Amino acid sequence: MRRIAHLDMDAFFASVELLRYPQLKGLPVVIGGGRRSVDDLLLRRFADRPVSQIPVDAFPLLRDYVGRGVITTATYPARQFGVGSAMGMMKAARLCPQAIVLPVDFEEVRRYSRTFKSVIREIAPVVEDRGVDEVYIDFTDVPGGQREGGRVLARLIQKSIFEATGLTCSIGVAPNKLIAKMASEFHKPNGISIVYEPDVQARIWPLPVRKINGIGPKSEAKLHRLHLHTIGDIAGQSREWLIDNFGQAYGAWMHDAAWGRDDRPVVTESEPVSMSRETTFDRDLHAVRDRAELGAIFTDLCTRVAEDLQRKGYVGRTIGIKLRYDDFRTATRDLTLDHYTADPATIRRAAGQCLKRVDLQQRLRLLGVRVGKLARPDALPDAATEQPAPPVAAEQTPDLFHGFDTPQDAR
């Protein structure tokens, strides 16, 4: 019998910070926001003592936060105030001004991520990465993986992760990934839930449609308009009706999902499809007035994405840009080259071409650069990565925003 586990670290980013600052345990803490490094300030001010001795009242509060970030993770005490992931910091500050804010420490988070995943792989080798704080694990052929429906193995993994890191996680074990994912939420934090095939009706059908991994805000709204609120409501519709309303692929998938059917395997390895860098500005920028600033940011994004490609050993053939306007509309443009590249100047040139095809009269809040159609250079014939013309001399480089200085200039 197939037994698949979904493991989710509890409030991962926040829990990692609590390991460093145990004095914050039990308090509302939110992680996120970005750029402003409060940490540095704290550490300098209290350089004379271990960080665990920094007084609680010295930490920065959400009410003093200024910026455009969103919350990455909130501790459980903060969640009591209605604060949660993906919420804007400003909104969160209104709900819980007394919460402590800390920036994300990506390096530390990645370090703990590697550690907990390697602990799992030593116990059960078939593991699928789903971001820094989540994995699927195939229990089916692991010795003892079937005992009590997987509970024994889940307990062992929980205990091993806690011993190695001091962090807790929640695990759901079920016949497939779809149900396991829902089950891991049943007893959060530090919980284990075992679901069997015949339990779908009793334990899955009463849940709101949004709990299905793959039904987002748009589909939820549409389902509500059709008076479907629970997963059981979806299961009560015919496959044909769902296909009529949601399209062949999505409708059929939704029907299967509602009935708890999912035969996707646990995939242990995958190749990246694209790499990108993007940034939201502190204030909205204008292609004319803030030309120099935008140009510098643009070049920096191209450089960073090129560094990412080189560091990870990839080249790409499709170069794209992404803009977000002040009204939050998004535009993308891309250009497929006839050769693969990881060269910053080539990327910048191609991205510059893309930029000429989009409206630059409206203020921008975000700029991004993406490279897609990736390949490993050693798997390619030499001609495919051949560099084209060497980088143009600086003064000849067509300026990014040249020609867009004023609408009239845009000839």
Place this chain on the structure above:
DNA sequence: TCTGGGGTCCTAGGACCC
């Protein structure tokens, strides 16, 4: 002062080729 950053996958139209 609403709404980060890094991804994947799907759809749909047009170009182009046989």
Place this chain on the structure above:
DNA sequence: TCTGGGGTCCTAGGACCC
């Protein structure tokens, strides 16, 4: 006054996830 059909690639946008 008629205009195949299939396959693949490119591009833009959008839904969704962590």
